[in-house]
Structure formats: structure tokens, C-alpha cells
Amino acid sequence: MESGDQHVSTRVLTVPNVISLLRLALVPVFAVLVVQGHDLWALGVLAFSGVTDWLDGVLARRLDQVSKLGQVLDPAADRLFILVTLVTLAWRDVVPLWLLGLIVARDVLLLVLLPLLTRHGYGPLPVNFVGKAATFALLYAFPLLLIAEAPGVLGDVSQVLGWAFAWWGVGLYWYSGVLYVVQTRQLLVGEVRR
Template sequence: MGDEETVSARVLTVPNLISLLRLLLVPVFAWLIATHRDGWAVAVLAFSGATDWLDGVLARRLGQVSRLGQLLDPAADRLFIVVTLIGLALRGVVPWWLLAVLLAREVVLGVMLLVLRRHGWGPPPVHLAGKAGTFMLLYAFPLLLLAEWDSWVGALARVFGWAFALWGVGLYWFAGGLYLAQARRLLREPA
């Protein structure tokens, strides 16, 4: 219950501004991918991954954990993941099955959130497995983009990119299972 007591209704916080910046970078990244400006796209993805970590750390250290931040941060993560996957799949960098596997998880959890809300519950707390999966995916994508380079850098990026991607998918779904189990427990209690 301690975490719930420290969540504020504040809107204007440093972590929220960072998450908003990440959301604003999603269309910029989409344009960079679509126009094959891969160097800049990698830089934006790396920046997004670093600021994803930073906004969480700052929220806790500055005592600025907020309800808005709890919505903005995962929204930015999911949008970056979906836009990146679509862009990379359209360019043939990643197979379409990877997009389907990750979107299926988002659909399942989206339905879960709707059911929870209907019964008076908010989203369940984020698990470390979910954060780790997101981290791995956000670092896999720039590496897979770098894998397009015809050099030793590309070859090395391909190996590490796919390692991050596959572990990320596994952790992403593992966390999804944890969220579903958590939702099941919540639905057995009165809201």
C-alpha cells in the first residue's frame, strides 16, 4: 500500500515532461524510419530508451510518481515498440511474425485493462519482468536497424539485436502472464 500512498495527481513534473517528450518523438522516429534516415532513427531510439530509464528514476528520487506518469510512460513505451516494429517490418528488417507476437500481447493486456476498469480497478503495478522486456526490445530495435549495415558492425549488431529481441519477447509475454494472474486475483476481490 505504500506505493499507492506516494502516487500523486500532479501533472507538471519532470518525469511527466520526459515521458511527453518521448511521446512527441514517436512520429519523428516514424518519419526517420520511413525515409531511411537510419543513423538518426537509431539515435532517437537510443535516446528514448535512456530517457525511459531516467523518467522512472527521477520519479522515485524526486518523489514525483504521478497517475499521469503511470499512464504516459507505458504509453510511450508501447507506441515506440509498435511504431518501430511496423517500420522495421515494412522495410523487411524484422519478420511480420515478430510484430504479430508483440501486438497479440498488447491486445490481450488491453482487453484485461478494460475488464479491470469495468470492475472498478486501475492498471496493475508494473513488474520488473515487464520493464526488463521493454528495455530489451527498445535496445534490440536499434541494433536490428544497425544490422542492415554491410560490415562487421552490422554482423555483430544482428547477433546482439536478435538476442535482445528474443529475450525481450519472452520477458514481455512472461510479464503479460504475471499481469493476467494479478488481474485474476483483483477480480476476485471487491473494488
């Protein structure tokens, strides 16, 4: 199977998959650090996670190690990091519960699509550019909102920038969700017409 010009393998043990698994293992570490108030360490883990998110994609393409498992692991790690970050930040009253609800509702919408796709022989839909941009914006928003807890100018500037990224991220996150619904509909309607 090809993804653009890139071969998609069924290999499990690849460098990018190991990096994605490392990122998944960092999720509970990050959560504990935020809950215990170790914000600088939590920010470090979040920054490292962002670098590994970029790195696994680059290595997958350069080493010709794009895999089916990696195509599932990478977005799963992103979504889990977003969810855990939101839950811990809501728990600390850094972000309101409605923001958590907006993000979770979009992911529930996509989860509802999976059984439909599977029943018709399709796997998870490939991540689209809008979805990647949304994830990027949200993963920038959360550390900034955490830094916004600091007093003074740093906190004030971080709050403005954090909320700007959060609003863009939520808007793009939902827009990408609508694109996935449209894509699912097109696949299923196209199948009925055949």
C-alpha cells in the same frame, strides 16, 4: 495512495511527465526517420528516448513526483515506441511480420484486461519487473537490428545480438503478459470471495 514507500500524486505538470510527453512526441519523428532511411538519426532518437525513459523514472522518485498520469504515460510511451519501431522495421523488411504480430497480440491481450479491471474499480496494473526487463530487451534489439543492415562485421555482430535481445524480449514480454493475466484473475477472484 502509496506506491511502495513513494507517494503517488494526482499532479499533471511534473518534470517526469514533461519528459514522458517529450518521449511521446519523438515517436513520429523516429518513424519518419526510419521510413526515409535516415538510420543514424533514427538511432540517435531511439537512444535519446531510452535515456529519457530511464531519466523520468529516476526523477519521479528523487523529486517525489510519482504521479498517476506518469504511471500511465511512461508505459504507454514505451509500448508506442515498441509498436512504431516494429511497424517501421517490418515495413523496411528488417524484421518479419510475425514478430510484429507476437508483440501486438500480447498488447491486445492486456487491452482486453483493462475493461475488466475498470469495471471492478481497478486502474491499470503496475508495471512489473519482468515487463520492464522485456521492454529493456526489446528496446535494445531494435536498434541492433537496424544496425544489422550495415555491411560487414558490424552488421553481422549486430544481427546476432539484435535477434538474441529480440527473442529474450519477446519471451519476457509474453511472460509478463501471463503475469498480468494471473494478477487480474487474483484480484477478481479475491473480490468474488469477499
